[in-house]
Amino acid sequence: MGPEHQKHLSSALADLLGDSTTGAVAFLRCLPSGQVDALADADDFSVTGWAFSAVVDKPGHRRITADQAVEQREDKADATLFLIDPLRAGAGLDGIYSAGREIDEGELFRTANERARKPLRGRVATARAAIRRAERLGRRRKLTPWQEFDFLVAVAAEGERRAITRLGLWPIAGEGAMSAEELELSAAVADRLLFPQDSRTLGERLRALQLDNLPETISALERFLRPLAGRKPEDAATIVADHPEFWLGPLKPSFSGAVLREVILTSWRKSNSGLQA
Known part of the structure; x- marks a missing residue:
């Protein structure tokens, strides 16, 4: 504190x-x-x-x-x-x-959060979006009032791209407000590496990210993450925050953060009642 x-x-x-x-x-x-x-x-x-x-x-x-x-x-x-x-x-x-x-x-904490939001100046919507997305990490979880408060204080002090690690999200390199796509990608990487829900090994989960990085970078990331296994995801995320070489930006996942972006429904019958080829 x-x-x-x-x-x-x-x-x-x-x-x-x-x-x-x-x-x-x-x-x-x-x-x-x-x-x-x-x-x-x-x-x-x-x-x-x-x-x-x-x-x-x-x-x-x-x-x-x-x-x-x-x-x-x-x-x-x-x-x-x-x-x-x-x-x-x-x-x-x-x-x-x-x-x-x-x-x-x-x-x-409702009253303290009101105070903590005042210095954010135009970043409140982004902060709220990060909180909502963080509550869906690990399938479903509820942030504590302290976590939300701590995050808002950190946004004012260090910017939201690093502060999101207080919520268990993966840090994002860059300037300005985070886009919805960046936030979704951050959550997707955190879900796979910090909130694993399956029995896959760390190496298998890293390969699933389809990182467009040099093999030695991927190996270094794996070595870095191994000692973090078993830690609380939020604690592990704040450790990642101290290693900007592993933030999104330097790390380049080539899979989409949104698992399913769009479903296009098409009739399976032609206009003349025949079947589509």
């Missing part, structure tokens, strides 16, 4: 919580442990008018235990936002859950 993630999450929480009042309590418990720690450690992360503490298993920098959180609520002092890690906070938080306002995952 980088500074831009933190900035958009801070702004989203400020939008959702609004003005603070003495003794007010709000909490969220939808983030995994790593993201809870990242926000606790980010000194620039704050929500105007609200004190902030991560509720975990041990006290520390901007961290408190469940017992300490309950004491703070009962003191009814400053407005407080608790970032609760359910895996580490343990039991004893029912009073906070019943008395405080919960910010759930859906509203948090």
Whole structure:
């Protein structure tokens, strides 16, 4: 999680919580442990008018235990936002859950995504198309709210042609907005190499791409991909992003990304009722 993630999450929480009042309590418990720690450690992360503490298993920098959180609520002092890690906070938080306002995952990331889209300037449609296409990788999958948010932040920072790897798509060399054909080809390559649904070997899947590249380039790609077997597809895709020699553009698949582009229906009878030859 980088500074831009933190900035958009801070702004989203400020939008959702609004003005603070003495003794007010709000909490969220939808983030995994790593993201809870990242926000606790980010000194620039704050929500105007609200004190902030991560509720975990041990006290520390901007961290408190469940017992300490309950004491703070009962003191009814400053407005407080608790970032609760359910895996580490343990039991004893029912009073906070019943008395405080919960910010759930859906509203948090809807609001953060609105913030993250603002710098994209004309690229929102392309970003949305990439998200829709990524949800069909591996036959069918659902992106997490964090994945969508992380992708939008990455589009602003590094451009969509690299950022699509955050969604599991294959990176694409070039300038400007991606075309629908490029996006479809990216998905087709990712499906074959990162989301395999059959028992074919890596070499067989590479041959199926019909790469119009030198044999040594294809061999280098195979050697590069072998250690990535077994990794999460999104993690493997972000590693590919650091190797521009393997992006689409330098790699030249000669098969079509759209498996079936068009079906033309033709009558099997002639106009005089006879059969077509």
